[in-house]
Amino acid sequence: MNESKHIAVIGAGMMGQAIAQVFATAGHEVSVFNHHPAKLQTLHARIRQSLRDMAEDETVIERVHACNVLSTAVANADFVVETVAEDLQIKRELFRDIEAFVRPNTVLASNTSVIPITQIMQGLIHPERALGTHWWNPAHLIPLVEVIGTEWTTPECISWTMALHKSAGKTPVHARKDVPGFIANRLQHALWREAIALVQNGICDAETVDICVKSSFGRRLAVLGPLENADLVGTDLTTAIHQTVLADLDQSTGPQPYLLDLVASGHLGMKTGQGFRSWTPEQQAALKARLVEHLKHSLENDHDVD
Numbered sequence: 001m002n003e004s005k006h007i008a009v010i011g012a013g014m015m016g017q018a019i020a021q022v023f024a025t026a027g028h029e030v031s032v033f034n035h036h037p038a039k040l041q042t043l044h045a046r047i048r049q050s051l052r053d054m055a056e057d058e059t060v061i062e063r064v065h066a067c068n069v070l071s072t073a074v075a076n077a078d079f080v081v082e083t084v085a086e087d088l089q090i091k092r093e094l095f096r097d098i099e100a101f102v103r104p105n106t107v108l109a110s111n112t113s114v115i116p117i118t119q120i121m122q123g124l125i126h127p128e129r130a131l132g133t134h135w136w137n138p139a140h141l142i143p144l145v146e147v148i149g150t151e152w153t154t155p156e157c158i159s160w161t162m163a164l165h166k167s168a169g170k171t172p173v174h175a176r177k178d179v180p181g182f183i184a185n186r187l188q189h190a191l192w193r194e195a196i197a198l199v200q201n202g203i204c205d206a207e208t209v210d211i212c213v214k215s216s217f218g219r220r221l222a223v224l225g226p227l228e229n230a231d232l233v234g235t236d237l238t239t240a241i242h243q244t245v246l247a248d249l250d251q252s253t254g255p256q257p258y259l260l261d262l263v264a265s266g267h268l269g270m271k272t273g274q275g276f277r278s279w280t281p282e283q284q285a286a287l288k289a290r291l292v293e294h295l296k297h298s299l300e301n302d303h304d305v306d
Helices: 014-025 036-040 043-053 059-062 069-075 088-099 117-121 155-167 183-199 204-213 226-233 233-249 257-263 281-305
Strands: 006-010 030-032 064-067 077-083 107-110 130-135 144-148 171-175
Touching: 006 014, 006 069, 014 030, 014 043, 014 059, 014 064, 014 130, 036 043, 036 064, 043 059, 043 064, 059 064, 064 069, 069 257, 077 088, 077 204, 088 107, 088 117, 088 155, 107 117, 107 155, 107 183, 117 130, 130 155, 171 204, 183 257, 226 233
Parallel strands: 006 030, 006 077, 030 064, 077 107, 107 130, 144 171
Antiparallel strands: 130 144
């Protein structure tokens, strides 16, 4: 898919900004809509700074157009992706509004992290052209985009969307069933559930959990996925381990008491300086900087391999 498309991004926050940057860098014209004018006023400056940090061509910004009218942003779009609040009703109403302004063949996508796409898109006149495209934060540095269809989405729509994102330098994968959390978030939060349980049950503290992950299997995850690892050690050994450990893992079906107590106490993580761990502004800035540098280095290595 080499020809330029018209992409509309709904939402000019952190995710919307990065998605717009990726598509514009790939040569597409991008319109960005946001309900709050203040976000649009700083959009170009934020993208320009990001391009500068990545040592990329800043003229990319010329392909990003801020729009304060929804109908204008989506009128000629080939592809529309929303990045608004993680609220089912807001997303449903937004897509019903969008559908009134776009062509019948415009592909509509939600960037929701966990809400089933079927719930968001039900009620549309043309649900066969609607799907999910879940990007990961920071969207310009993490390759994965999960493409999720519903019972109505056509195979052609899924294929076209996969090709669009691949041509923009992303790594699209197809979630064959529309389940909450899709693929990667289900894996991530299964790990988080056990991590919280270890702290809740007094087995270790939060810092130890993070050290264990980062100093062991976390080191190899970028090149060795969990099922590759199972094949590496052998499915027989994997079976033997599971027979001993699985029954003892946390089986909670909702947020654990430890997590609920943190929220009730106002310990909301870095935004308040206290969560599972304590965070000074300097510690937060240092960790975020290390993360960005690590992701940039990983992305550069990927490009070198390509």
